[in-house]
Amino acid sequence: MTTVEEGSYEKFLPEGIPSSQMPFWESLRAHDIRVQRCDRCGTYRYHPKDACPSCQSRKATWAPLSGRGTIYTYTVVRRAPSAAYASDLPYALVHATMDEGFRMAAGVAELNINDLRIGMPVRIVYDDVTPNWTLFRFTST
Amino acid sequence: MGELHEAAVAGIYQSEQGDLSTRDQAEVWWEAAEGACRDAGIELADIDGLVGNGPAGIGLRSHMPGAGLAEQLGHPLRFHAKSETGAGSPLAGLNLAAHAVTQGLADAVVIVNAVAGAGEGYTSSDRDTSVAAMAKLSGPYEYVYGTTRVADYAVFAMRHFYEFGTSSAQLAEVAVAQRHHATLHPLSVTGRRGDITIDDVLESPMIADPLHLYDCCIINQGAGAMIVTKATQVASLGRHAAVVLLGYGEGHSHLDPNSMPSMTDCPAAKLAADTAFGMAAVRRDEIDVAGLADHFTIGVILGLEDAGFCGPGEGGSFVEGGGIGLDGHLPINTSGGHLSFSHAGFCGIFTAIEVVEQLRHEGGERQVDGARVGFVTATGGAQQAHAAAVLARA
Structure with a gap:
């Protein structure tokens, strides 16, 4: 587990991540993993989603795990x-x-x-x- | 406005399957379309509807396939539609074509899946390119860890083993039965390599535990095509029995496998099957022959359970002892399927074509005696999108 220069990493890196999902990746970078949690019903959403699969609310907070x-x-x-x-x-x-x-x-x-x-x-x-x-x-x- | 079963598969065609990298995709597309027309007893000039992709070309042609084909046929097409369900697209397309024909939107709809030439992505003729492209189908939250399409199904199999005691030997039964079917089909990719045994499967290299090499579909190119018209037209031409669409259903499930409530059953696959059986008013025990999506052997086990041919966890024992062979309780993938016949592109078309041949009683050495009602599924992705159809000899 060693960090290498950006250009010399040859495995796949995430591509096409919408800005709405970047807080997940930023939380990993901060070593403080967070995933979306529905503000209305408390359901966790992972992978990140636009709407809650339990109640369809579009509001969520990036919650710690x-x-x-x-x-x-x-x-x-x-x-x-x-x-x-x-x-x-x-x-x-x-x-x-x-x-x-x-x-x-x-x-x-x-x-x-x-x-x-x-x-x-x-x-x-x-x-x-x-x-x-x-x-x-x-x-x- | 007609009923779905008033539409029929009027013509079918399958090209050579294997390495078509020296051939042009468009040439193979036209070969398949012409072949299906010939089988149906109609001319290319009679085609007035397209489902799915036309022949590859430049510019806008891939984005407006109907216009691209119409320009070359020299008359306007009356209908184009496309399903985006991966390998399931041609079976979903059969439903779209049947609707077009029964609603008077077209008289003769062509559906073609053609993969040839250098290809791109997962249709590439280069195995490593194809494997890498398929690996990324899991999406960025998973492919960063080195997932492969095999691994995407291996985790389903591992969980199925854990919950139900399903074994590698049971999975191997699927590969063995389907390879035997392939030996009886002159166009199959693997048939000329001969039969395999359960030990051959178990001794083949492990690709992603618990899936061995022979648990995996082949990687190849090739083409298949279907023509859909009214059943009455097939009957009046008298070339072969009309095979009609009695029932059809879809189930769109998830993208992230962790969104499935369980990895051992798939509510969307059940939904597709239940819808198709309900519309057809046909019972499971009335099915004479089936084609179940078999990108991996575990797919057949899951497919049997989700479609209700056996209970949850009973798929392994269902396939034991030649259960899905030509003399078994339900002959499945009698061409060899994706494991042994062909896995080219939107490969669900080959699964459907084989069931059509069986219902026409044109299966030759593979024929299931007196087959009258068939069931077909097609799966896009790793259990992500499902289509199911009940077909019958009219």
Whole structure:
């Protein structure tokens, strides 16, 4: 997990993110993850959405998270999408049910792929991949 | 104003499938359109409606496909429409075409899916380019972590294994049955490689746990086309049985898989199937042959459960022991499907064409005896958009 110069990062970076969704990415960069939470009914919205899937309210606040959850499902990738990812093979992708009750997907950090189990507790750590972009990953608690 | 079942698939055509990188996309498009017209017993000049894309070209042609085709046919088209449901687009297109014909908006509608030439993105003839383009279909919140289309389905399979005890050997049953079907289809990409066994699947390289190479669809190019007219016209031409659209439904689900309440069932897929069966007034046990979206073996398991051919979690045992083979309780993807026949472009068209051939009793060695009612699904993305249709031999 080392930060590299913006132009020399060869994996995929987010593209086409609308300004309304940038607070999520800015929260990662600040190492203070926040996701939308409906002002009317309290439902969390992730990925960011224009409207609440529970009550269709368009009002939301960027709310902090515990950063903790349990693995809902996962896979271990053994055929990479591009050469930049191939050097990491094999690597895991995890979908976790967060303590707040919704699911998020990410890669993992310092977690042996042979230890992965559905139901395993995980927590979020940050990965500053470039000066402008930070990702989050799941690690063991 | 007519009923949906007054429209019929009048003509079908499938080109060679495989590597068409040395051919021009437009040439292959026209080959498919002409082939489907010939099969229907009509001329290109009779086409007055287009659903989906026309032949590739320059300038505005891809944005105004109806105008682009009309200019080349030399007469105005009366109808154009397009569904944006990825691989499901041609099946959704069949519904659009049937509506156009029954509402008097067109007499002969052509639907073509053609992939050839160098291609771009996920239709590229270069495998690495295609894999990278498909990887990004998960969107920026996921593709930054190195998702692939295989991984997008692998997480469904992993959860299904956990909840229901579904096994890799059960998934392999799907690949084995469909490869056998492909060996009986002269146009299939993999048929000439011969049958595979469950052990072959289990010993093939792991791509994204728990999906092995043979759990995945092939990557290839090729074309397919359908002509839709009134069923009465098919009957009067007398070339083959009319295959009519008895029922149709859609279900648009989500973009982020974490928006699904569960990864082991899909309410939108159920909605599509229930709508189609309800409109057709047909029961599940009346289906003689089916084509279920099979980008990966787990897709067939999920498809069986969501469409109501078995209960939740029972898809694995349904496919065991040749359950979806030609002699099984429900023959599925009898051409080999996306796993073994073709996965070119908007590949749902091939799934539908095979069911049409079965209902016409033109399946040759693959024929399901006496097939009269068929069910077809098409899925866009990773369980994201669903179309379902009940077809019947008129």
